[in-house]
Structure formats: structure tokens, C-alpha cells
Amino acid sequence: MEKIEKEESKKLNGMFFLELTFFLLIFFLISIYYSKDVFAGVGGNVTQISQLTIGSSAPNIININAEGSITLLPNSTKQINCSVIIEDYDDETDLANVTAVFFHNSSSYGAADDNNSHYTNNNCSLNLSYGDTSQVLASCLFNLTYFANAGTWNCSVNATDFSIQIDQDSNSTQIQQLLAVGLPDSIDYGVINSTFVSPEQNLNVTNFGNMQLNLSLHSYGYVNGDNNSMNCTLGASKNISAYYEKYNLTNSTSGPLTLGQFESNYSNLTGSPSTKTFQLNYRQNDSVQGVDDANSTYWRIYVPTGVAGSCSGNIVFGATTANGV
Amino acid sequence: MVFKMDKDKFLRIIRRMFLLFVVSLTIINFVNAANLGVSPASLRYENVLRDGYSERSIVISIDSDEPIKVFLEPRGDIGTWLNFSDNNFSVSRDNLQKITVSVSPPGDTPNGNYSGFLRISTSNLGEGVEGHAVGIIKSTLDLVIDVEVVDVEIRDCGVVSINAISSEIGDDLVFNLDIVNNGNVRIKPRVVVDIWDQDQINILKSVDYSDKEILPTTQDRVSFKTSSTDLEIGQFWADVSVLECLSSSFITFDVLEEGALKADGLLLRILTRPNASVGETVPIEVTFKNTGEKEVSAQFKGSVSKDGRVVQVLESLPSLVSVGEIEKFSFFFTPEDDGKYVISGRVFYSSKKTFESSTTIDVFRNKKSSLRFLLVSIYVVFAILILFLYYKIRKERRRFLDRLRRIK
Numbered sequence: 001m002e003k004i005e006k007e008e009s010k011k012l013n014g015m016f017f018l019e020l021t022f023f024l025l026i027f028f029l030i031s032i033y034y035s036k037d038v039f040a041g042v043g044g045n046v047t048q049i050s051q052l053t054i055g056s057s058a059p060n061i062i063n064i065n066a067e068g069s070i071t072l073l074p075n076s077t078k079q080i081n082c083s084v085i086i087e088d089y090d091d092e093t094d095l096a097n098v099t100a101v102f103f104h105n106s107s108s109y110g111a112a113d114d115n116n117s118h119y120t121n122n123n124c125s126l127n128l129s130y131g132d133t134s135q136v137l138a139s140c141l142f143n144l145t146y147f148a149n150a151g152t153w154n155c156s157v158n159a160t161d162f163s164i165q166i167d168q169d170s171n172s173t174q175i176q177q178l179l180a181v182g183l184p185d186s187i188d189y190g191v192i193n194s195t196f197v198s199p200e201q202n203l204n205v206t207n208f209g210n211m212q213l214n215l216s217l218h219s220y221g222y223v224n225g226d227n228n229s230m231n232c233t234l235g236a237s238k239n240i241s242a243y244y245e246k247y248n249l250t251n252s253t254s255g256p257l258t259l260g261q262f263e264s265n266y267s268n269l270t271g272s273p274s275t276k277t278f279q280l281n282y283r284q285n286d287s288v289q290g291v292d293d294a295n296s297t298y299w300r301i302y303v304p305t306g307v308a309g310s311c312s313g314n315i316v317f318g319a320t321t322a323n324g325v
Numbered sequence: 326m327v328f329k330m331d332k333d334k335f336l337r338i339i340r341r342m343f344l345l346f347v348v349s350l351t352i353i354n355f356v357n358a359a360n361l362g363v364s365p366a367s368l369r370y371e372n373v374l375r376d377g378y379s380e381r382s383i384v385i386s387i388d389s390d391e392p393i394k395v396f397l398e399p400r401g402d403i404g405t406w407l408n409f410s411d412n413n414f415s416v417s418r419d420n421l422q423k424i425t426v427s428v429s430p431p432g433d434t435p436n437g438n439y440s441g442f443l444r445i446s447t448s449n450l451g452e453g454v455e456g457h458a459v460g461i462i463k464s465t466l467d468l469v470i471d472v473e474v475v476d477v478e479i480r481d482c483g484v485v486s487i488n489a490i491s492s493e494i495g496d497d498l499v500f501n502l503d504i505v506n507n508g509n510v511r512i513k514p515r516v517v518v519d520i521w522d523q524d525q526i527n528i529l530k531s532v533d534y535s536d537k538e539i540l541p542t543t544q545d546r547v548s549f550k551t552s553s554t555d556l557e558i559g560q561f562w563a564d565v566s567v568l569e570c571l572s573s574s575f576i577t578f579d580v581l582e583e584g585a586l587k588a589d590g591l592l593l594r595i596l597t598r599p600n601a602s603v604g605e606t607v608p609i610e611v612t613f614k615n616t617g618e619k620e621v622s623a624q625f626k627g628s629v630s631k632d633g634r635v636v637q638v639l640e641s642l643p644s645l646v647s648v649g650e651i652e653k654f655s656f657f658f659t660p661e662d663d664g665k666y667v668i669s670g671r672v673f674y675s676s677k678k679t680f681e682s683s684t685t686i687d688v689f690r691n692k693k694s695s696l697r698f699l700l701v702s703i704y705v706v707f708a709i710l711i712l713f714l715y716y717k718i719r720k721e722r723r724r725f726l727d728r729l730r731r732i733k
Contacts, residue, residue, distance in 0.1 A: 008729050015722045022715040026708060060596075071421060074362035076388040089610075132651045146362075176384070179466050180362035186452070187460040198458065208388075211366045216442075216467050219460070230458060245460065273400070273467075301458055312453035315460045318444065320467035321366045 074180030216318030227271035234309030277324035401441025589617035627670015
């Protein structure tokens, strides 16, 4: 009996310890859960401990001003400024480098540089005196050539700090069409005898804009609309009619010509403007001018009887985007 | 070998060199002079009424450092319809010329499309040569102009900017509006101004103005004055509406003491992260700039709210801000739930307040939160299991004690 009692008592103690263990386990679990971030007291305030570690702050591009509408200069470069305001909370001196890419809608950010459509500035100048100690004004300058494509352009800016954190943003602007042409001052036919056709003179037309162009041509002697091509100092009539001065916008004919050959190979210059198809493209070759943006035109004049001495007249060369014939 | 040259041969060489020089001069004559440019390369006027008016601008440029005279000459069917703001002017590389070209079709013009040119030219630069036949080149640009004549009236306008100039007490208040007429008829836009008190509770005064006429396709300034004698010293708000342009704007102005320096400031931005996780502490930075004429004591008052309910009040300590200086007020916010939070507020300074500014944070539960939720669930299940076992043990012990008592 005593043995049984002892065994039962042992079991009872075991149950008690098991019960105590479970109770402590529950208490432990609850305390572990709450002790992580909250200390609470009955009727008192609850204090929550939040941990915040601020590492390096990334630069932030606040504003990009890519100029308004850009007007290019004929046969020249135009400097534009893509002006950027950047903020870096670590301090303005944390800003390591600002780069900018200026590209036409037909191109892309990663494309190779091309004066028609893509420009890169890998080192924009930084003005630390701008704004407060976290703000920087970056000036990203680009020298745009006269043959940069007209249309919408994008100024895309990358700001990098010394922790290699980057912010990128962009803004767009417009480049205006530019119609411009380069021509010599005069055509000197030299000394020509009466009833002879002059040697052929080559006249180069260069596109100094960013639009394909045609030509509008006419001539006058003294005053516009007089239907002459030249006035001479001596002779009975002193005038050379407009149709005696002729041109060919595509083909050259070398050597001396008779009047008949001259008339069949060349077009008449008229006394009133007439638009001719020339389709001179704007420059595409970045390194050499005159490769794809210049064309020769060929000129001769017939000197009729009744004129002598020195002769001079005016050839009005108009560049236009109008369709020609 | 000794090179010997007789006198005749020497003269022959000199003669040839002279001839070469003359030929070179002839070639040099072909060198380009100043090159003229025009932007854009063509102009198109759409929806122009008969006897109406429409204008566009062109920019004339040149690659010469020296000023060059430029002339304009209209040509073609519409030559007589064209007018330009200037003619016979000088252009150089650093002095581009902006010209306004306007078109006014006569009253008897049928509907349709018309075209013409504006010829832009410089004076002749070439010269004749004695005894030669010389064609002097006159380089011009023919700007293509297309005009569409219609008989449908279009009324369309936009407001570019609105501002009110603060005045000293007794002086008139001045309102300036820049309005652009995008239609094809002239307009007299009606401007209505309601002046509110500083707390934006009562309308103190209303002004109605509609005297300024604006031509089609032009932008013009509408400027008018109103007396400030019925307003006390302080800050006021004005609700400015341009009914015809379906535009309105809320602006602020001051009535100042005589000779007083103006206090003015801008709440530049409220900056925070666009998104965050539940339980994450997010910094909020408010930037204020003193744009006035004197130092001010500035304080930010705002709140963080979600679904229209204020979650946290943001109120900084007053801070002195010098003229032209920028002050930053910093706060921290820890969202306890996911959703869209709105941070808004104003800066109060020198008995004035800025426009309210706001920003938002999108708060979401990230994977860490989900893991924590899973862990809590396991804890709860585990605790329930332990409680159940604890209950079973207690029950078993009670039964065991009863049995023990019965045995005894």
C-alpha cells in the first residue's frame, strides 16, 4: 500500500512540475513577444522603441531647365545650357559628378554622339554657392551645330554622389527649324566676245540650316522685274535679257558651246521668281562640311550683239522649303 | 651643278606668278559672305476669319559678328495681307531679331487655303569687275506662308499668370493677369476677384473687370487697380476667376503699414519618401524660404492623415529665418497600418501663413511584416496548444487526486 502511495505521490509531483513547466513556458512566450519593442505599465504611458539608421542619402534632382525654344545659328554653333538643381541631404560636397545627355526624339539615351541627334556632357560644372548647403546648381553646356535636327529634344541628367547613389531625371525642349544657305558673292564669267557663250562657271550652294531646301531663282539688271540679266557700260542696247543667262542645277557640260547647244543643255533664268526642285539635304557628316550638304550648280551666259564694256547684273538666289518644279 | 637662269626666263616666271595671283583673286571672290538664317522655315496660320487677325513670330539670325542690314518683302497672292513688326533692321550673331508676322485676309476672301512668301534678304555684297560679265548673287530666304481662311468663330483663351501687388494702406491694389487668346476672334475677358480675409471665412470685397481687348493669337497683360481703403493692415486672399478662359487662381497679398517692410515666404516643398513599409520610420522635411524684406519667425503646423482622419500632428518650434534664407523643419512618422497617408500643412510667419502644401506616402506591408504575422500566428497556436495541455494536465491531476483520495 505504502509502495502504491509513494508511486502515486511521485506521479503527482511529476504532474505538478509538468504543469509548472507549461505555465512558465506560456509566461516565457508571452514575455518574449512583448519584450521586443514595448514596455507597458498599467495606467501609464506606452513607450515604443523604433530603430532608425540613416545611411547615405541619395542625390535628388529637383529641377531641369533645358531652355525654351532653341534657335540655331547658320553655319555656326550655339551653346545651350541644361541647368539642373540638385539636392543632397548629406551635403552639397557629397555630389561627385553630374552628367547630361541631350538627344533628339529619333535617338536614344545610350546612342553614340552625333551632331544631328545626340550630345553628351560627362562633366557638368557645379555651382556650390547656389541655394542652401544641400543644393547645387549644375550647368550642363552643349555646343549645338547648325545642322542639329529640328523637333523635340530631351535633356537627361544623371547625378551621382560619392556613395555611388544615382538620381536620373529629364526634361524636354524644342529646336526650331533653321532655313539658311551659303552662296558666293558673284559669278565672274570673265571676258566674253559678243555672240559667244561664256565658259561654264561652277557655283556651289551649301545648306547652312537643318531643313532640306529648294531654290527660287530670278534675275534683274538694274531694278527688280526689268527682265534683264545684265546691264553693260557700252553698246547700243546695253542690256542682256534674262533668258541669255542660263543654269543647270544638276549636270555640267564642259567645253565651248554654240548657242543651240547652250539652249538645249541649260534652263532659262527668268525675270520673276520661280521655285526649282533642288532637294539639298542638310549636313549629316559630322567631320567634313560640303560632303552631303553642298551641291554645284552650273552657269553660262550668252552675250548678244549690241552690248560692250563691263556688264553686271543680279541673280536672286532664294532658299525655300516650298515645293519646286 | 650650278643652276643658272637668264633674265628672260626670270621675267617669264614673275609674269606667271602674277597671273596665278590674279586667278587666285578671282577664286577668292567666291568666298562666302555673311549667311542669313530664319527660324522656323515656314509659317502656317489656321482658322483665320475674313477681316480677322492672326500673328506668328520668326527669328532672323546671321553668322556675322558685324551688324548686317536685313530687308523683308512679302510676295505671292497673300503679299498684301501680310504685315511685320519691323523692316530694314540690323542683325548680328549676338543680336538676333525676333519679328512678328501678322496676317489679315480681306473681307471678301472666300474660304480656303492661300499661300505666299516672305522674302528675307541682305544688301548685295558682290561687285562687278572691269571688262568682265559678272552676275552678282543676292542671297535670300523665302519663308513659305500658308493661310487657312474660315468662317467659323473660335473662342479659346488661357491664363498664363495671375498676381496681385501688395500695397501700403491707402494705395490702390494692382492685379496683373497674362492672358493668351488662342481663338480667332478678339476677346474682352471678364475678370472677377473675390477678396477674402486671412482665415478665408468672409468675402470682404468683389471686383469685376472686363475692359481690356486681346487680339486673336496674341498674349496680353490685363492690369487693373482697386482701392484698398476698405481693407485693414494684414494678409488677404483673392480668388481670381477669368470666366471666358475657364480659369481661376487663389493668390495672396498684403496691405502694409506706411513704410513697413514686407514679410513674405514660400513653403517650397514637403519632402518625404513616396512609399514605406508598415512600422518603418519615415523622415519628413518641410522647406520654407523667406522671400520678404525682413527676418521672420516661422513655424510649420500640419498633420499626417489617412482616410480623412488625423494620424499624427506635425508642429515645429518657431525658428528665425533671415531674408533670402531657407529653413528646414524635420519630422518623423511611423505608419502602423498600410494605405495612403497625406502629409499637409502651412508655415505661419509674421501673422501670415503660406499656401497649404501636401504630399503623400504609400505604405504597404512588406514580406518582413507578413513573416512577423506568420510568426505571431504560430506563437498564438503554440500558446493555445500549451494552454490546452495545461488544462488537460490539471484535469488529469484533479481526477488522479480524487482517485487517490478514494483509494485512501
